[in-house]
Amino acid sequence: MSDFNVRSDSVNVEQIMEQVRDRIREKRGVDYTEQQIRELAALKLEKFLDPRGVRSDLLKEFRGVEPDPNFAFEEDTLFHSTRAPFLMWIRRLLRPVLKLFFNPNPLIDVLHTQSKLNALNASRHQLYYELIHNLVVEATRLGIEVRNLKMRVESMDARVDFSERRARALEGAVMYRPQVEDEREATRPSPSRSPAPSPIAPPERAPSRPMFSPTPAAQISSSGSAGTGGPGPGPGAESSGQRSKRRRRRRGRRGGAPAAAIMGSPAGSPQGVAPPASDAPGGDAPAPPADSGPERDAAEQGPSTPFAKPPEAHGGGSGQGPATGSGGADDEQ
Amino acid sequence: MKLAIVVQRYGQAISGGAELHARYIAEHLARHAEVDVLTTYASDYVTWRNEPGPADERINGIPVRRFHVEHERDLLAFSRHSARVFEHRHSLADELRWLDAEGPTSPALVNHIAAHADSYDFCLFFSYRYYQAYHGARAAARRAVLVPTAERDPAIGLTMFQPLFRGVRALMYNSPEEQAMIQTVSGNQDVPGVVVGVGSDVPANPRPERFRQKYGVEGRFAIYVGRIDGNKGCNELFEFFEGYARDVYGHLSLLLIGQTLLPLPQHPRIRHLGFLDDADKFDAMAAADLLVIPSYFESLSMVALEAWALGRPVVANAKCDVLKGQCLRSNAGLFYESYAEFLSVIQSLERNRWLGATLGTNGRRFFREHYEWPVIERKYLDLLERLAREPARSTMEPLPPWIERRRRNLPPAQDVVARLPRGASLEPAAAGLRS
Numbered sequence: 001m002s003d004f005n006v007r008s009d010s011v012n013v014e015q016i017m018e019q020v021r022d023r024i025r026e027k028r029g030v031d032y033t034e035q036q037i038r039e040l041a042a043l044k045l046e047k048f049l050d051p052r053g054v055r056s057d058l059l060k061e062f063r064g065v066e067p068d069p070n071f072a073f074e075e076d077t078l079f080h081s082t083r084a085p086f087l088m089w090i091r092r093l094l095r096p097v098l099k100l101f102f103n104p105n106p107l108i109d110v111l112h113t114q115s116k117l118n119a120l121n122a123s124r125h126q127l128y129y130e131l132i133h134n135l136v137v138e139a140t141r142l143g144i145e146v147r148n149l150k151m152r153v154e155s156m157d158a159r160v161d162f163s164e165r166r167a168r169a170l171e172g173a174v175m176y177r178p179q180v181e182d183e184r185e186a187t188r189p190s191p192s193r194s195p196a197p198s199p200i201a202p203p204e205r206a207p208s209r210p211m212f213s214p215t216p217a218a219q220i221s222s223s224g225s226a227g228t229g230g231p232g233p234g235p236g237a238e239s240s241g242q243r244s245k246r247r248r249r250r251r252g253r254r255g256g257a258p259a260a261a262i263m264g265s266p267a268g269s270p271q272g273v274a275p276p277a278s279d280a281p282g283g284d285a286p287a288p289p290a291d292s293g294p295e296r297d298a299a300e301q302g303p304s305t306p307f308a309k310p311p312e313a314h315g316g317g318s319g320q321g322p323a324t325g326s327g328g329a330d331d332e333q
Numbered sequence: 334m335k336l337a338i339v340v341q342r343y344g345q346a347i348s349g350g351a352e353l354h355a356r357y358i359a360e361h362l363a364r365h366a367e368v369d370v371l372t373t374y375a376s377d378y379v380t381w382r383n384e385p386g387p388a389d390e391r392i393n394g395i396p397v398r399r400f401h402v403e404h405e406r407d408l409l410a411f412s413r414h415s416a417r418v419f420e421h422r423h424s425l426a427d428e429l430r431w432l433d434a435e436g437p438t439s440p441a442l443v444n445h446i447a448a449h450a451d452s453y454d455f456c457l458f459f460s461y462r463y464y465q466a467y468h469g470a471r472a473a474a475r476r477a478v479l480v481p482t483a484e485r486d487p488a489i490g491l492t493m494f495q496p497l498f499r500g501v502r503a504l505m506y507n508s509p510e511e512q513a514m515i516q517t518v519s520g521n522q523d524v525p526g527v528v529v530g531v532g533s534d535v536p537a538n539p540r541p542e543r544f545r546q547k548y549g550v551e552g553r554f555a556i557y558v559g560r561i562d563g564n565k566g567c568n569e570l571f572e573f574f575e576g577y578a579r580d581v582y583g584h585l586s587l588l589l590i591g592q593t594l595l596p597l598p599q600h601p602r603i604r605h606l607g608f609l610d611d612a613d614k615f616d617a618m619a620a621a622d623l624l625v626i627p628s629y630f631e632s633l634s635m636v637a638l639e640a641w642a643l644g645r646p647v648v649a650n651a652k653c654d655v656l657k658g659q660c661l662r663s664n665a666g667l668f669y670e671s672y673a674e675f676l677s678v679i680q681s682l683e684r685n686r687w688l689g690a691t692l693g694t695n696g697r698r699f700f701r702e703h704y705e706w707p708v709i710e711r712k713y714l715d716l717l718e719r720l721a722r723e724p725a726r727s728t729m730e731p732l733p734p735w736i737e738r739r740r741r742n743l744p745p746a747q748d749v750v751a752r753l754p755r756g757a758s759l760e761p762a763a764a765g766l767r768s
Binding site for chain 1: 665677
């Protein structure tokens with residue numbers, strides 16, 4: 001709409017306005033016209049509107065209602081005669097005499113006003129019809145829009161769900177090596193013991209993970225090995241027997257879905273997955289010794305305690321919001 | 334030459350269109366003739382309440398004489414009379430009662446005109462629709478020059494005004510559309526008339542930066558200047574502008590200048606500055622990207638002329654023939670009839686600065702050629718000199734007899750207006766003398 005062909009000092013307003021109207025017509029050709037919107041609304045009305053909530057025959061009824069018949073009441077109506085016009089003349093002549101008995105003017109005024117009110121009322125009826133009609137059209141459009149938005153919200157919800165699980169799986173995968181690393185590092189004082197912020201977890205959670213002290217190699221392996229379902233061989237890796245033992249135990253609890261599967265296959269993972277709001281001790285809590293403690297306890301609680309508050313030892317929450325206090329990702333799956 | 338300017342209210346604080354028009358004309362004609370202003374004590378155009386003040390005073394060097402208004406406007410009675418004469422068959426007596434109800438009913442002013450008309454060469458009556466113009470022009474018909482300031486509203490369809498348009502010595506029209514409308518409704522083609530309009534004292538060097546600094550205005554903006562009133566199309570303007578702010582990627586804000594009679598929308602891009610003095614107003618207009626005029630009824634938009642004098646483009650409501658005609662004749666303004674057109678016109682001006690600048694240049698030229706004060710003064714003086722040379726060609730038709738005045742045989746005024754031809758005049762601007 002912004003560019004015009006006229007580019008000279010001598011603009012012609014008529015020409016510009018013609019171009020403006022042409023552009024509007026073009027745009028209207030792409031967009032829905034008013035008529036199309038109405039047709040669309042009429043079509044969707046049956047489909048989407050809840051017949052229990054909205055009377056679908058409302059417009060029909062409005063169209064069908066005949067306005068009340070009105071009467072005309074002017075100043076001469078009281079004295080009017082259709083059969084004998086001379087009677088009118090006589091009545092008008094005697095009007096001053098009539099006025100000696102009573103004053104007809106207020107009556108005339110009132111009836112005249114009433115006639116106007118009736119006319120006004122009839123015109124309002126038309127307005128109400130328009131109003132209701134427009135409201136129904138708008139309600140339909142909004143209904144369609146709400147449905148679309150609902151679908152989008154659902155789709156985004158699924159994505160968020162998947163992303164959260166993926167993040168938890170990544171965190172869980174990362175925590176194998178730091179724990180071992182920690183055990184090894186405990187034997188020698190090193191500046192690397194100071195907790196560094198994780199690229200995944202929020203920085204404030206790092207201190208609550210005493211066993212997680214990622215070295216660059218650990219970071220690389222955490223991101224790099226996540227897709228392969230397990231940590232890569234790091235400098236401080238535990239023995240393969242220990243690792244596979246723990247992995248088997250975890251798989252057993254998860255029902256056989258490894259982290260890689262969770263991360264790599266969004267289509268498969270949501271099935272049978274607990275709500276994303278639930279906590280994931282495997283990812284958020286400090287990693288316990290592999291074969292002991294709360295992790296297994298929580299896993300054993302199972303679905304019967306889906307919103308059980310995690311033990312205090314889990315670091316005071318995961319940072320994903322207050323609804324993250326469930327038994328853990330492992331029990332969820 | 335001695336002239337009387339007769340107007341319903343007068344004063345420096347009165348910014349209504351016809352009243353301001355009258356004051357400007359009085360002050361500029363005073364350079365060439367002896368000018369008296371005859372007006373009322375009223376300053377409120379709704380109630381016509383008498384305001385305290387001296388009967389005689391000088392405003393900007395012009396002697397002003399004030400007369401009492403006999404009664405204030407009774408709004409209920411006025412609306413009842415309006416409904417009767419606009420919507421129903423009615424009598425001339427009904428129309429006269431409507432005029433009396435409209436006000437400002439000042440028989441003292443009319444009596445003064447009748448008694449002292451001979452002491453003036455000409456009496457210039459402003460605004461045909463008010464009591465003082467109708468009765469005053471009838472009382473001094475041979476010296477009456479009417480500046481009708483007529484709009485396309487139902488009042489122009491009232492039958493009582495037709496003899497007035499035919500009976501005055503001359504008419505000073507504001508626009509070709511107004512002239513065509515009055516000639517159609519009254520058949521007064523024989524009466525000398527000239528499309529004049531009015532000038533404006535626009536400063537040669539406005540200071541937009543001073544305005545921005547004083548009022549803390551940043552960024553680009555469109556401006557509306559005038560009374561903020563539903564009758565002026567402001568509701569539609571707000572609706573359209575909020576749509577513009579919502580629907581498109583635009584940066585313009587809307588600045589409102591003038592007294593408001595409406596609750597203003599709470600929108601971060603709509604700002605109301607209230608009533609500003611002329612210097613600030615012109616600085617603001619110079620700082621604006623464009624002027625918006627949403628009014629449906631105008632006889633001439635002075636503020637459009639001022640914007641053009643400052644080299645600013647205008648966006649006007651095309652439902653008003655006069656505004657559309659002004660835009661077309663000047664080649665300096667765009668117009669809209671619908672929201673889509675409003676949106677695209679505003680966007681066009683916002684995104685194409687060259688377009689606004691070119692329209693502004695056209696507007697400046699249009700103003701210089703047709704509305705600078707020497708041009709306006711010359712048109713008035715030429716016509717008055719011509720009238721002084723010529724004998725009066727028309728006489729005011731007397732009112733019909735008592736019984737005839739009460740015959741309900743006049744059509745509803747709005748029906749008359751509906752039959753009037755529509756459309757903007759594409760003739761050259763303020764085409765000059767026509768008679």
